[in-house]
Amino acid sequence: MEWRCAGLKEVGVVDWSAELSAGAALLAQSSTADRVAEVLRTRIVEGLLAPGTRLSEEAIGAALMVSRNTLREAFRLLCKEHLAVHQMNRGVFVRVLSVDDVVDLYRLRRLIECAGVRAIGQCPPGTLDAVRVAVDDAERAVTSARWRDVGTADLHFHQALAGLVGSARVDELMRGVLAELRLVFHVMPRPQQFHQPYLVRNREILQLLEAGDGTAAEAALTSYLDDAERELISAYRERGIGSQAVDDEREHG
CATH class of the missing domain: 1.20.120.530 (GntR ligand-binding domain-like)
Structure with missing residues (x-):
């Protein structure tokens, strides 16, 4: 089933990755997965990341200037909080609730x-x-x-x-x-x-x-x-x- 948010602008990688760059200022050089997860969580609360949006490791890693390992741990935290879901061979997506x-x-x-x-x-x-x-x-x-x-x-x-x-x-x-x-x-x-x-x-x-x-x-x-x-x-x-x-x-x- 394809998720479409009628009346709302669809969120593409370019749109939200640019917005995420502002979150880099919140991360110290010793940034942790918790802090990365908080930046992404905040963007979800702000309505920037819509259900079904693919969370690109490349785009987010570049925007927040964090390692892939840190990012994957942040994704794991978001999945545990029911905000994201990992799909085998496809990546991590913002969760669609039921x-x-x-x-x-x-x-x-x-x-x-x-x-x-x-x-x-x-x-x-x-x-x-x-x-x-x-x-x-x-x-x-x-x-x-x-x-x-x-x-x-x-x-x-x-x-x-x-x-x-x-x-x-x-x-x-x-x-x-x-x-x-x-x-x-x-x-x-x-x-x-x-x-x-x-x-x-x-x-x-x-x-x-x-x-x-x-x-x-x-x-x-x-x-x-x-x-x-x-x-x-x-x-x-x-x-x-x-x-x-x-x-x-x-x-x-």
Whole structure:
């Protein structure tokens, strides 16, 4: 089955390898596979690397100025995180998630994010700053129709909700969940139509949290997540992507 992201620019090797060059500044001379994986993970969260994109060793190695062995270890880490998949005799590809993945991700999101909003009464001053920044960033991106940036800001909003739990382990877990979720977003043919209604709801949840009403915020968030899950599953079924993970996608570009 061939993956096509309707309404989105397909990402070729030249496009994203040029963008990756900026990530080289994040790597010290003694760069590790963990750091390389973080650069690639960030590009996935930003929506730059779409599902089915082949991760070229040559292009990425040149862009980040790292050895092939370091790069292969980074790929192994991404595969372990369910963000990439290795195909025998073909290479490593950004993973295409399934309907089962969507259901599982939303099950986990309800546990983590709802725990965050419930904790609002015990949060110290300034805890909501990251939530406010994410809401403001998304609304600014809308004014210039930067829908990829809107999607990124939305993920930051949900990361900030998880951050209300006050646990470094939860924060790390949520980063992985949201990286996978960004791959799910690519299934939506019209990003504006998908994201825009939820931005209003992000603002409403923020206002409830500012008022200290964790109960109402949790109810609003639960409804929000239920609606988003239904939309995404419907889009998957319309595209003919079933319950099993699709690991034999064709190369992009």
